[in-house]
Amino acid sequence: MTDEEAVRYVNIMSSVLSLPLTAARTLRVASHLARNAQIAEVLDGVAFDASEELAAIYCPAPFPEVKPIGTEHA
Amino acid sequence: MHKPILDAVQLAQLIASGECSASEVLSASLDRVASTDCKVNAFTELTIDRARAKADAIDAMRVRGERLPPLAGVPFAVKNLFDIAGLATRAGSKINRNRPPAEQDAFLVGQLETAGGVLLGALNMDEYAYGFTTENTHDGPCHNPHQLEHIAGGSSGGSAAAVAAGHVSLTLGSDTNGSIRVPASLCGVWGLKPTFGRLSRRGTFPFVNSLDHVGPFANTVAGLTLGYDALQGPDPLDRACHATAIQPALPELHKGLDGLRVGVLGDYFNDHASPAAQAVVKLAAETLNARDEVAWPDAATGRAAAFVITASEGGSLHLDQLRARADDFEPLSVDRFIAGALQPVAWYLRGQRFRHLYRDRVNALFKDWDILISAATPISAPVIGTEWIEINGRTHPCRPAMGLLTQPISFAGCPVVVAPMWPAGTCGMPIGVQLIAAPWREDLALRAASALQAAGVASVRGVEL
Numbered sequence: 001m002t003d004e005e006a007v008r009y010v011n012i013m014s015s016v017l018s019l020p021l022t023a024a025r026t027l028r029v030a031s032h033l034a035r036n037a038q039i040a041e042v043l044d045g046v047a048f049d050a051s052e053e054l055a056a057i058y059c060p061a062p063f064p065e066v067k068p069i070g071t072e073h074a
Numbered sequence: 075m076h077k078p079i080l081d082a083v084q085l086a087q088l089i090a091s092g093e094c095s096a097s098e099v100l101s102a103s104l105d106r107v108a109s110t111d112c113k114v115n116a117f118t119e120l121t122i123d124r125a126r127a128k129a130d131a132i133d134a135m136r137v138r139g140e141r142l143p144p145l146a147g148v149p150f151a152v153k154n155l156f157d158i159a160g161l162a163t164r165a166g167s168k169i170n171r172n173r174p175p176a177e178q179d180a181f182l183v184g185q186l187e188t189a190g191g192v193l194l195g196a197l198n199m200d201e202y203a204y205g206f207t208t209e210n211t212h213d214g215p216c217h218n219p220h221q222l223e224h225i226a227g228g229s230s231g232g233s234a235a236a237v238a239a240g241h242v243s244l245t246l247g248s249d250t251n252g253s254i255r256v257p258a259s260l261c262g263v264w265g266l267k268p269t270f271g272r273l274s275r276r277g278t279f280p281f282v283n284s285l286d287h288v289g290p291f292a293n294t295v296a297g298l299t300l301g302y303d304a305l306q307g308p309d310p311l312d313r314a315c316h317a318t319a320i321q322p323a324l325p326e327l328h329k330g331l332d333g334l335r336v337g338v339l340g341d342y343f344n345d346h347a348s349p350a351a352q353a354v355v356k357l358a359a360e361t362l363n364a365r366d367e368v369a370w371p372d373a374a375t376g377r378a379a380a381f382v383i384t385a386s387e388g389g390s391l392h393l394d395q396l397r398a399r400a401d402d403f404e405p406l407s408v409d410r411f412i413a414g415a416l417q418p419v420a421w422y423l424r425g426q427r428f429r430h431l432y433r434d435r436v437n438a439l440f441k442d443w444d445i446l447i448s449a450a451t452p453i454s455a456p457v458i459g460t461e462w463i464e465i466n467g468r469t470h471p472c473r474p475a476m477g478l479l480t481q482p483i484s485f486a487g488c489p490v491v492v493a494p495m496w497p498a499g500t501c502g503m504p505i506g507v508q509l510i511a512a513p514w515r516e517d518l519a520l521r522a523a524s525a526l527q528a529a530g531v532a533s534v535r536g537v538e539l
Contacts, residue, residue: 032412048427061513063514
């Protein structure tokens with residue numbers, strides 16, 4: 001994403017979202033957006049299967065059965 | 075040098091035994107705040123009348139011979155995104171000050187009150203938690219108690235600084251991408267970011283619902299653990315509170331390192347750690363008998379996903395106010411909020427879709443390891459206002475770079491204890507070490523923390539203010 005492309009994108013999207021921006025703010029926002037784009041590119045390298053979908057509420061692992069901590073090694 | 079104040083366990087024991095009253099402990103805390111917080115700027119509001127009433131009630135219970143709860147008389151304070159009945163929940167902002175006062179306390183404030191804690195007030199933070207420095211334009215920056223011209227870290231900067239300054243021994247903060255771990259590292263205090271979903275977030279002002287965690291700071295491992303145990307409790311009214319039972323960790327602390335398999339994170343985590351940060355990791359590894367280097371899967375991708383999800387959800391949450399009152403936002407973060415609100419949805423969706431793959435790869439690590447170690451921040455606290463930092467020859471924007479080592483971990487949802495350590499070559503400033511465990515195994519991270527503390531390599535140090 002070039003600087004010009006970022007500014008053009010910010011202008012269009014801010015208009016779509018009815019988010020008024022001054023010219024100076026548009027440049028600053030475009031600069032942040034260009035950095036976000038660089039970071040988002042990292043995700044482009046991930047190969048997703050079509051079955052990989054969103055979860056409404058993320059859970060890192062099922063909550064374990066209630067038993068005293070540490071007894072699994074006993 | 076001001077000695078570190080007693081920890082929550084010691085204070086509760088003194089009060090229970092009658093060696094001092096809860097009112098005396100409260101007065102000591104208030105005196106310390108009154109005499110030194112003008113330099114630190116950790117507190118944004120004090121709840122003195124409420125605190126005095128609670129301390130008096132604890133003292134009356136003791137006089138009547140009633141059994142006291144575990145934190146009876148222990149002063150604590152909370153990041154100002156936690157609801158406190160009767161106060162508007164600022165979340166570090168100017169805009170929220172127009173909101174009506176909270177009608178009730180946040181769930182976790184209630185948990186600590188039920189355990190006998192005495193709420194002293196609300197603490198400084200980055201506006202809407204979007205930052206790692208607590209350079210808050212509305213309330214003024216929070217200063218690092220160890221060197222006042224340096225940042226305290228953020229976004230829970232007031233929560234870490236209040237413990238480091240000896241104002242209180244226990245505080246609460248929130249952590250979306252590192253906002254407990256970064257200030258704990260930079261202020262040299264113990265911090266715990268629990269498993270995602272362990273503690274209820276009900277009654278806190280959100281930042282990124284997909285990623286927000288809440289947790290405690292303290293001046294010792296025992297105090298941290300006692301506070302954490304008091305915070306636990308299922309909350310069916312918080313859809314993200316996945317824990318269905320309490321798992322006390324305090325009884326586990328005495329077990330030490332027995333049977334723990336400890337590894338050191340390399341690659342990404344080494345590349346983004348300065349020599350001083352690498353040195354504290356090495357010392358922690360030697361102390362915990364960790365010899366093997368471990369590769370955390372897809373760390374850079376995990377950080378990228380956390381970054382774009384944060385930007386999108388944060389920007390979307392505040393879209394109405396960004397339209398109407400952008401000039402009332404924090405100047406340091408308002409443009410990032412807007413950029414996030416404008417992001418293509420495809421970035422956000424890729425980040426969220428990646429999260430399940432990432433979880434499975436990360437959780438697989440813990441079949442072979444109980445604890446993994448990395449630095450919590452790439453460097454020690456920079457001077458307030460710093461724009462750029464250098465890490466191993468590469469220049470980074472200072473504010474986002476403080477979360478380089480924390481974001482990949484919280485994106486997986488793993489629990490982390492930050493241990494305060496003190497490398498050479500940082501002019502006496504601390505850098506914390508992350509002790510990372512599998513989801514729901516806070517007890518293991520706290521045991522490793524206890525081992526570091528017992529060995530004398532990690533501790534909170536007193537400050538002169």
